Amino acid sequence: MTQVTIIGAGVAGLCTARVLLDRGMRVHLIDRARQPGPQGCSWWAGGMLAPFCEGESAEEPVIRLGQRAADWWG
Ligand SMILES: Cc1cc2nc3c(=O)[nH]c(=O)nc-3n(C[C@H](O)[C@H](O)[C@H](O)COP(=O)(O)OP(=O)(O)OC[C@H]3O[C@@H](n4cnc5c(N)ncnc54)[C@H](O)[C@@H]3O)c2cc1C
Known part of the structure; x- marks a missing residue:
């Protein structure tokens, strides 16, 4: 193993x-x-996954990868 x-x-x-x-x-x-x-x-509040809020100012990969991470978290 x-x-x-x-x-x-x-x-x-x-x-x-x-x-x-x-x-x-x-x-x-x-x-x-x-x-x-x-x-x-x-x-300290770290790791909050908020791809849609980030979408106001972040680049596309941040939103796409954030969404994937939020799905995985569930
Ligand atoms: C106030 C605040 C708000 C934030 N909000 C967000 C947010 O909304 N969304 C978001 O995505 N990110 C946010 N972040 C950033 C996010 O918290 C960090 O990017 C993330 O938590 C980092 O995780 P980590 O596991 O890499 O590090 P950490 O959570 O810092 O963990 C590192 C661990 O490694 C241990 N360590 C370090 N060196 C050694 C060593 N040599 N030997 C043994 N152990 C060691 C430490 O004791 C610690 O437990 C925020 C950060 C802060 C401070």
Whole structure:
């Protein structure tokens, strides 16, 4: 079984861990604070997926990829 180590338990690390676990990999998630928390951006309103609000000013890829991410989140 493939084993992957991920450094950082913010939204990026947690999402990556989820995807790899779904693919049957063994995941070791390390965070210097030991768990998700206020040390990371993700704790502070980070990672809100709002592709349609972003659409007022963002480029097309931001909206398209944001929509894909929102679908995946569900
Ligand atoms: C106030 C605020 C509002 C925001 N609003 C939005 C928004 O509405 N929409 C949006 O898309 N983005 C938003 N962002 C940006 C978004 O929060 C970040 O892009 C995203 O959370 C980053 O996620 P991350 O997992 O990369 O990093 P983080 O969430 O910062 O997680 C990094 C983790 O790695 C750990 N770490 C770091 N270095 C090491 C190391 N050497 N060894 C072990 N662990 C380590 C940290 O302890 C931390 O837990 C916002 C950011 C802020 C601050």
